[in-house]
Amino acid sequence: MPANAYHKLEELFAKLLRIEDAIAILQWDAAVMMPKASAPARGEEIATLKGLHHKLLAGPSVASLICKANNLDMDDWQRANLAEMSRQWIHAHAVPARLIEALARATSACEMVWREARARGDFKSVRKSLEKVVALTREAGEAKAEPLGVTPYEALMDLYEPEASEKRIDPLFADLEAFIAQTLPRVLDRQKGAPPPALGPVPEARQKLLGRKLMEVIGFDFSKGRLDESAHPFSGGTPYDVRITTRYDEAEPLKSLMGVAHETGHALYEMNLPEAWRHQPVGRARGMGMHESQSLIVEMQACRSVEFTRFLAPLLRDMLGGSGPEWQADALLRRLTWVSPGFIRVDADELTYSAHVILRYRLERDMIRGALKVSDLPEAWNEGMRRLLNIVPASDAQGCLQDIHWYDGAIGYFPSYTLGALAAAQLFQAAGKAMPDLRGKLEQGDFSPLMTWLKTHVHGQGCKGSSDEILERATGHPLDAGFFKAHIEQRYLNSDNY
């Protein structure tokens, strides 16, 4: 049987994924293993593979295969696969090679300047570099907007969270802002005194054993993945070889432990992708929003629940040799759910975290629209922080210089974090409805009901449908912030245990 257009596409995209997977391992290595002085050569190697990938993907012959394949009979998975191929082709084809190269150079230069600027809290020194990155990124967004049929900023979001729309996110985030404004003072009022003291010092080696134990409890398969250390924890590798990292703070083992829980949530999404399709685009993770929902359902919904802390507290005492009141389940829960508005996003609790994202979403959207000048960014940032959390950073290092994203060209990424937090609450409540004993199982350290449910309803769905379609099939509703708000109210305002 001669290969038809669809089969030819499957062959091509399998090859593209193998190149992407090779790049993922090289990037993991660069963050975890590589000696520093090798960075420039590694940059060249990865750029070369990306160039080969782009050349294979972006050509007009791929488009004509997609057009031909559209007319063929195929099942739902194949149809969804073709849709994902088409989306990837548009992203690759829309941006001319000249612009890709200019962006690569501009972001790489800007990132270097940013590291210095952040260390000195000196926004001015990076302003020009960022202006260039924003201008070029806007150009890329504009180039993709028409073929995708969306706004330039939506075209940028689409790379991370397909089909995310401003019309949808604007009111969603406005509603969340109001909820935070209303809820935060009540939580802070109820949350008297200080958080329990840190559990350290605990040597790294013990924290590592504990982290591995928690990964096993959650369901991580060490025959297909690794745990390592890196300066910035992440989940990397491939669905066949999932690699997460953490960093250890001897003074507080809960930091690395909750980091490991978070990354293990990401990892299980990858490990549970549909076996039959993971060599094709449709068999890969849906997007960054759905990915974040899986890290947060493990970390925030499950591991910081009152039930799981009852399992976790004796495990911590056993493995870390602790004793005293701060090692009891109630103190542990209090520490794991302590709310405290601060300047730094990555240190934020789950209530104020969304405020950090809302701020960044509005600022980056406006920069791409041209409604906010890069030179006005620090002031707009501080004004937004005052409005959202009623605090103002003393330095841009704690303000608009804190995150690498913009300086690295990742504009359009931030909303995924909060879309993921909302989806996590929605999925966890649906799972609890489907399995009334879910929380009881977590109290016994049994993640398998939750993970089996997620594998069926999320992980195993790959890209079969949009995030909203997957969510609706899984929970009966498209994304709805009501579940997140209910979760916050239950955990922080109505619970006796807290």
Added chain:
Amino acid sequence: MPANAYHKLEELFAKLLRIEDAIAILQWDAAVMMPKASAPARGEEIATLKGLHHKLLAGPSVASLICKANNLDMDDWQRANLAEMSRQWIHAHAVPARLIEALARATSACEMVWREARARGDFKSVRKSLEKVVALTREAGEAKAEPLGVTPYEALMDLYEPEASEKRIDPLFADLEAFIAQTLPRVLDRQKGAPPPALGPVPEARQKLLGRKLMEVIGFDFSKGRLDESAHPFSGGTPYDVRITTRYDEAEPLKSLMGVAHETGHALYEMNLPEAWRHQPVGRARGMGMHESQSLIVEMQACRSVEFTRFLAPLLRDMLGGSGPEWQADALLRRLTWVSPGFIRVDADELTYSAHVILRYRLERDMIRGALKVSDLPEAWNEGMRRLLNIVPASDAQGCLQDIHWYDGAIGYFPSYTLGALAAAQLFQAAGKAMPDLRGKLEQGDFSPLMTWLKTHVHGQGCKGSSDEILERATGHPLDAGFFKAHIEQRYLNSDNY
């Protein structure tokens, strides 16, 4: 200025090297870091990159660029670069894609069968798989023989040791065989009693610190490389990021230590390749023979010398906390230079090692010629061992099944080991002549004169000329076994210290 043919070739080959370097890191990762279950996916990733590499290299447009470039004015480095490009193109172009794929499948299947067969000492079970590999490898050799202007077996050697010839190696190895036959009984006679006892047990962590210390003494730059563990020690990575491995035997720290010395010799060759040219073929290592000479000059010539053991013995006592007669320099030297004919190549001393290589050279040459049937291999092996070392293995596991090379398709590789041993002796004696204080410096733990000399005369030469040309420029002679024989006689027959 428009790019001329030569500049276009430089651009292409820089890209090819970046792909090769990416593959090298993925292979290192597979041996050192990768979870076992990820092996099939990694195999696909590497095969995909190799396929892209081959497609870029093997086409006729590359040949026409080479033809055009041949007529251009260029300096010696560029001319040597073009020669190396040409050689690589012939290797890539001569073998049709069908044969490359058949070889990849046959060797991958044969290697798996071999692992089982070796474990059971059952040659018959792997015979058919090996016949297929030999037949396909012969076909590849025949395809390359004409364009390279050599015999099929020489074409296979050329991949590892360019310009190696049967006419040259046949008498060289016959002479070495006679030398071993004459020398070995005299050494064994002189070497009375038993070797000193092993220095262990020493925990892995201490051996690792000691290994790193020795690497620093030799000149390894840890800002551009790593030391790790793997089942089979090797030197991998790229010239920008050199990664060596070892394995630890708690009972005998000298095993990993000498392994580390050996791989560090390989590593320094890579680290010292010409800075201005290492992004081009001419700036890479000359071949496997020259590479082995660099590992052996460090391990065999320098680290096992009477002078260096005087530096090493107190270091071992300090770092491993040892005391007693076996920790004295004379006992250490005796242990490091103990001669003992055995069945296993990788455990052999430097005198009997060549016998193992001579045997394999003759057998693989005859298999490719069709003068030796695969089914007759075990008998021919045992007959050869009787003739060369007067011992006969009781099982093929200790005979023709011991090495992975043939079963993995690496036919033509073995001679490099002994060519390297001969070159190492020749280079070390030339360096000693140029710097009369060389051995005195080693006694102080100072490798810098040796390494500076090697950087100038070998490492920094890249592929500028053949192995023989590099050797002749460095030592005043083409490859000559006389230096190796003189070294063996001095160390094992004439020295007082031993």
